[in-house]
Amino acid sequence: MSNYMVNLKINNIPVSVPEGTTILEAAKKLNFRIPTLCYHEDLSVAGNCRVCVVEQQGARLLQAACAAPVAEGMEILTNSNKVRQARKHVIELLLSEHRADCTECYKNGNCELQDLAHEYGVNQHMFIDLNRKKNYTIDRSSPSIIKDDSRCIRCQRCVRTCEELQGVSALAVAYKGDHQKISTFFEHPMFEVVCTNCGQCINRCPTGALIEKTYIDEVWDAINDPTKHVVVQTAPAVRIGLGEILGYEPGERVTGKMVTALKLLGFDSVLDTDFTADLTIMEEGTELLTRLKKALVDKEQVALPMMTSCSPGWIKFQEHLFPNLLDNLSTCKSPQQMFGALAKTYYAQKKGLNGKDVVSVSIMPCTAKKFEAGRPEMRSSGFQDVDYVLTTRELGMMIKQAGIDFMRLPDSHYDSIMGESTGAAVIFGATGGVMEAALRTAYEIVTGRPVPFQNLNITPVRGMEGVREASIKIEGCVPEWSFLEGAVLKVAIAHGLANAKKLMKAVSDGTVSYHFIEVMACPGGCLGGGGQPIPTNKEIRQKRAEAIYAEDEGMPLRKSHENPEVQLIYQDFLGKPLGHKSHDLLHTHYKPRKRY
Amino acid sequence: MENKLLKKVDLIFCKTCQDDIEVVKKAITRHPDEIINDLIDSGLKGRGGAGFPTGLKWKFTKNQDSAVKYVVCNADEGEPGTFKDREILDTVATKVFAGMAICGYCIGAKEGYMYLRGEYNFLLKKLNASLDEFNAKIKAAGLDFHIQLRSGSGAYICGEESALFESLEGKRGEPRNKPPYPTVAGFMGKPTVINNVETFVYTAMINHFGVAKFKELGTTDSRGSKVFSISGDTPKAGIYELELGMSVDEFVKEFGDGDTKAVQVGGASGHCVPRKKFNDTIIGFEGIPTGGSMMLFNSSRSMYNVLKDYLEFFTEESCGQCTPCRVGCQQLLKGIEAVKRGERPASYLEELKKLALSMKVAAKCGLGQSVANPFISIIDNFKEEIIY
Ligand code: SF4
Ligand code: SF4
Ligand code: SF4
Ligand code: SF4
Ligand code: FES
Secondary structure (H helix, E strand, C coil): CCCCEEEEEECCEEEEEECCCEHHHHHHHCCCCCCCCCCCCCCCCCCCCCCCEEEECCCCCCEECCCCECCCCCEEECCCHHHHHHHHHHHHHHHHCCCCCHHHCCCCCCCHHHHHHHHCCCCCCCCCCCCHHHCCCEECCCCCEEEEHHHCCCCCHHHHHHHHHCCCCCCEEECCHHHCEEECHHHCCHHHCCCCCCCHHHHHCCCCCEEECCCHHHHHHHHCCCCCEEEEEECHHHHHCHHHHCCCCCCCCCHHHHHHHHHHHCCCEEEEHHHHHHHHHHHHHHHHHHHHHHHHCCCCCCCCCEECCCCHHHHHHHHHHCHHHHHHECCECCHHHHHHHHHHHHHHHHHCCCHHHEEEEEEECCCHHHHHHCCCCCCCCCCCCCCEEEEHHHHHHHHHHCCCCHHHCCCCCCCCCCCCCCHHHHHHHCCCHHHHHHHHHHHHHHHCCCCCCHHHCCHHHCCCCCEEEEEEECCCCCHHHHHHCCCEEEEEEEECHHHHHHHHHHHHHCCCCCCEEEEECCCCCHHHCCCCCCCCCHHHHHHHHHHHHHHHHCCCCCCHHHCHHHHHHHHHHHCCCCCHHHHHHHECCCCCCCCC | CCCECCCECCCCCCHHHCCHHHHHHHHCCCCHHHHHHHHHHHCCECCCCCCCEHHHHHHHHHHCCCCCCEEEEEECCCCCCCCHHHHHHHHHHHHHHHHHHHHHHHHCCCEEEEEECHHHHHHHHHHHHHHHHHHHHHHHCCCCCEEEEEECCCCHHHHCHHHHHHHHCCCCCCCCCCCCCCCCCCHHHCCEEEEEHHHHHHHHHHHHHCHHHHHCCECCCCECEEEEEEEECCCCCEEEEEECCEEHHHHHHHHCCCCEEEEEECHHHCEEEEHHHCCCCEECCCCECCCCEEEEEECCCCHHHHHHHHHHHHHHHCCCCCHHHHHHHHHHHHHHHHHHCCCCCCCHHHHHHHHHHHHHHHCCCHHHHHCHHHHHHHHHHCHHHHHC
């Protein structure tokens, strides 16, 4: 942004802002709120809903505050009669085209359109109901996402999300005039198109037009079925997101209260995905070292760089768009799926249960996990490894339904067998976290010493840059890994699929060379996942990231290989990383998919 | 108010000034600033209806500090009742090319695009042939400027200049936010002069005949002449070049059928002038500006049907991105239907007028902003026909 300052007046109050600032931003500086719908901080400006219009003195047209840059000497009124009338009309028009039965809507209570309708006291029956005759269909084909055009206000936030943040472009605007709608390639159902199920569009949809497919009722049924033993796992990012739904500010860690709440909800065992995150590090770290050994010592052809595989949106993206790089993906299942496979085998065995009586539920910051759980490859326990996936939002809803006064809950600890975790696992929730966790362990395996970073914090891999890279020189190897002596391990990290796409293009073209790449489908990593509380923006994601790293620092154990339950499972059940049993239960394969 | 009599003019189609390469050759011996100043002096305003001074547009674009600039000819004529560009392109296309080339010379652009309405694709072959010849000739004359033809998708909104750029860039034709204006960031985000077919011809003709001849015509606010497509209840439907500044009355005297009750000036997005206002309504920027479409209605017409047709057109042709236009058009249409059927009281028309006024100030582009013109002028002047 330029240094040149522009002077203007908003509601007769002078303000001076850098050239290029929008009227919306300038008004914010003076604490005047201007309503918005199509605008989202994470996205490019569309200026199409027109609810943010303001009056510029001397101009015939109202200006869209989100899209109009300030100009010297401008005099803006954000709240004139003309403005209020136009905004009210916009809201009434949107409602006239909208199936506004809020009581039947999943977004009831967390909907930007509803808020504005309330704020402007609109009478939605003023205009003719256009919605009823339009025969909208609701697309429920996806395991993760429900797309309901009858609640869509055509703000195109989802289209911009999918294109700009995710580089996927599964959604597009189709037709014109009264037929205009948000559509997919040739209107194929969501399940058939390139959609990665990442849910980023859901996070930015201001209404109930895009929501996650919920499995709350199924989970209640399982809990209430006395013949079932219901275990629940919670992903690292849930504990720093859940609070936002239940009354806390972003960045509040509610791990202990969450565990208590899950117990109160009636789960038979409350366990931690972090356990299998630690396990993932063991498997994936070993896999990386093995690939490096094959490449460097045995001179075999192996796929390098190796790429992380814990983000199912990213996996599907790769299957659609870079099928040539599928061998580069780690064969490790995601922590959720490792957990599911073990819940119905190892855990069941330890508890003296039959795997068929175990129902495994996971609480995830991610909507793609719902898709992942249903992949046909994910049945290595002999059953569907994970039965139901709930988002952070759905868990918040269950806690509300149960009438639990969350803020007053005491803390409690996860149950045992698969409930122990380390700081390394917690940071899986932030972009760069898997990389950091893997490096903490791999470096120590290879050298016998902790990574040479103060307090184990590998800060170069942290942060919110779209693509980050780092390199670590390996020195002082133990004899077994001496072939890595002096090697420089080069790593890269991307979050948000549009960034991943850039990185994959560079990898494909051979313009970059790395050993290990971490990709998280969502901006910020899992903490910005498609199942996390709405709204989201940079500031919120930043606070969640700080909470994640604070959680890590507060843990007594901070390296995956030090997790005692992980050590135990190798001793009692799995044998060794990449061993036969691990291979059967914890690893998987991928398949190319069509490009639309 | 000046009030000119109806006068037929022959600048656009004139046969005595066909050697358009000579016009370009002559122009490029002069300094771009001289040419632009002439245009400013001539008072030529864009002939699309919005009426921005053409010389200023060129000047702003010339003054932009950018290595790459473009000239774009908007040949996406889609306004119902307008067919003048087709005639111009069919008979005197090289005059359009000449205007574009002179513009390219003035602003420092090397590339020009003509965006042709999809429905006019039958002209493509002929146009391409004469364009090839033209490109070769100006190259030989030493002008580094090349014009290409692009065919539009057939969506009305692609005639809106920023939507046209989007479409030219291979994207969905949706209007952009303004500012920035095309003079700053147009095609491919570069400074661009976009004029319509007729405007480019006039720039060439001003170069050919000189400013004085052009300035003789029209009024202070509306210099020169323009081409009109005349249709509806008239024995003389067709294309005419007329001096600007005549009253609707003058116009009707010449083109009416003796029973004209209303004239729609400026096509679907223009104003409907009832007989009682014929006398004091001037066709030009001081009165009712027009892109050129003039439709005459006699007493056999139902103005309800006329309005309904327009609203159906807009409901379909709105790009749909902005709320006031996408939903507003549907509400205006359903609204008058409901009033007609007695499902809403006549007073509902007042609510709809307020809505139309909101559309006029809040819609994102000219399409949605202009729906209020036919709507309010027809509702106000023919209320009984709407209600009963
Ligand atoms: S999307 Fe919002 S306004 Fe629409 S029904 Fe749902 S809660 Fe109500
Ligand atoms: S879930 Fe992700 S990939 Fe699918 S449409 Fe939404 S943003 Fe695009
Ligand atoms: S689905 Fe949601 S985000 Fe997409 S256009 Fe509709 S309302 Fe906007
Ligand atoms: S006014 Fe109409 S045509 Fe213009 S941007 Fe809005 S919806 Fe599209
Ligand atoms: S928020 Fe500005 S136009 Fe939608």
